[in-house]
Amino acid sequence: MRPIFMAAAAAGLLIGTAASAQTLRIGLQEDPDVLDPHRARTFVGRIVFTSLCDKLVEITPELKFVPQLATEWQWSGDNKTLTMKLRPGVKFHDGETMNAAAVKVNLDRARTLPDSLRKSELGSVESVDVVDDNTIAIKVSRPDATLVSQLSDRAGMIMSPKALAAPDFAQKPVCSGPYQFVERVQNDRIILDRFKDYWDAKNYNFDRLVFTPIPDTTVRLANLKAGNLDILERLAPSDVADVKADPKLVFAPVSGIGYQGLTINTSNGERAKGPLGRDKRVRQALQLAIDRDVINEVVGQGIFPPATQPFPLASAFNDKKFAESKRDVAKAKALLKEAGVDRVKFELSFGNSTTTQQIAEIMQAMAAEAGFDISLRPTEFAALQKEAQAGNFDVNAIGWSGRVDPDGNIHQFVTCKGGLNDGRYCNAEVDRLLNEARSINDDEKRKALYDSAQAILQDELPIIYSYYQPWPFVVAKKVEGFKAYPDGMIRLKGVKFAS
């Protein structure tokens, strides 16, 4: 009798564990900043928002736009009005109804809140009008091809207007996503629970999500191996082999929409006046001296796909004709000779991390063979940013997390007045092409314009791209249905534990 009783008790215990085990634990690289989509700036914050706040528009892994809160949308004939139909019957986590009035409140807030970081993303928007309860019309001052893509990220996340009125919204965010906010302990955890009234609730299987920031990649992986986490983002390349060999883990990397590269100071102050800043042939020689495949294999363990253009591999605007740049030391030397220089000295500044340090060292060694004497300057990130803006650099190794629309990966960086154009590269023709490309909605015509701009940029090289930023996820074997998206977000639709 006794063994039977014990077996029954053990079975009961097992069932109990299985039933309560619907908590998905996600390891993040850092603690998110403020939990208000209009004021947030961190990448990890966006990962949390993906489960917390629905957006007007969603993307596919192929970077196409699909409905989320908006079910359909259309531009007017003059490309000045974007009309969106909203999904009826959607509730916010506080029980309020998501409708056109709520969307208007949100878009207006994103445009006008003094410390909104979404202002430039919605810079073209002139007014937002409620057409009827489920229809909204967004009027733009100039045709803006990037608008739909902006609405597929934080600028398009819709929060409950009632909750927005509270001064401490960021500490208790209320949206309409599949999971609702429960608790946050800074530097420790963010907990979200399943939202029962979610419009697509049947496709979401976890009762609870726990996001834990663990900055050390080794410790993050140790937690996954020890069973304290189910998913982690941004595995260190040096751990790739270890993860692949572990039968309890699944390695799920994806090439991202962002890139890493070298920004060259072409006309920002005194330091632009060296041969590298003045003469495009010297920059071409530098590009020819670098072997991107080596960076991919040695530092990236195969997850740093070589990049020679700003548009990601998944994007329709990526063009193979700009993909070729093989290392050619002889040609690099010939170009330097043509430019009338023997050896070129410059300083390479980069954010202080193991990966960037390794890449900088490899570049230093490769470029030395072609005639470049690079001195390395590892700099703490906040300081690097400031020096970049002030023009206090020769070459900066800096990355961009990437945007779905091509405009977001190029315009700000190479147009004369671009806010992120640290090297102050300026070419009127590039400006004209890129300004025109952001104002038309025809993808084919846009592609032609971007190709023309790229042809110039490939020749003048204000930025030498090095590799596409990967998002290497690792998932415990028991997690089924996870698909990595190029934007690096964690989407949990259809994801579940193996039964």
Added chain:
Amino acid sequence: MLRFIARRILIAIPTIIIVSVLVFTLQQLLPGDPVLTMAGEERDPQVLAFLREKYRLDDPIPLQYFAWIGQVLQGNLGISLRTDIPVLTLILGKLPVTLELAIFAMIIALAIGIPAGVISAVRKGTAVDYAANVVALSGLSIPNFWLGILLIMLVSVRWQLLPASGFVPPSEDLWLNIKTMIMPAFVLGTGLAASLMRHTRSAMLGVLRSDYIRTARAKGLLSRVIILKHALRNALIPIITLSTLLFGELLAGAVLTEQIFTIPGFGKLVVDAVFNRDYAVVQGVVLCTAVGFIVMNLLADVLYVLVNPRLRHAQ
């Protein structure tokens, strides 16, 4: 006595003022721009201008200082630039975590250091003494971060005995709280245990050579009684002083340990704040720590006087 305390408090006030000025000015020397860090990847010029205005970052530094200290005097340490959470809330939330870690580590250090010191003093010159010394030296020389990661790999990943990192408040689950604290407290405590062991050993050796111990032995007392009752008690006095000093060191050491084990304590708070140029948090944390030390010192002084009448008369 009251006059003595009043005088000590009066002396503490200028110290706190100097600390507050130092905290404020040193931070201005950090390279980088907090607004650039806050404004995110896009660095929208409009937002930059607004943030500069909001946090008065364009004001002359003395003006910024007085604005800040004025708020601090009213009990307002400001709001975290990064998360919008009031600095005081952050500090009150993180301080108990670090204190728990430090106390835990201290217990481990004492539990290892003192017996090891006593044994190696009593068995001076034997294999046991040398072995204890080797262990102590390793404890001092092994870096915390290395030991921490090694322990995680072994105890959590290989043997799956303890959680790899993280923190559970004792109010939520006391047992889990202890389990998450064991490894970090051990890592933090071992370095201290080593120096405690070395000090206990030399103090014990000194005491064991003294006349009253020889007398005790001559009386035929049990060796165990002599060591534990007569010798150790006297040897402990400098050890207690040392332990209180080391407690401050523990709080500093917690910074690194908290990073490795992802414990949301004081140390992690200030490190993250420095990297994110979250001025309000850095200022608040450093100021609170400084005031804490000054108050502790004040208490210690008062206690010394209470305990030791000779000092009282010297007043």
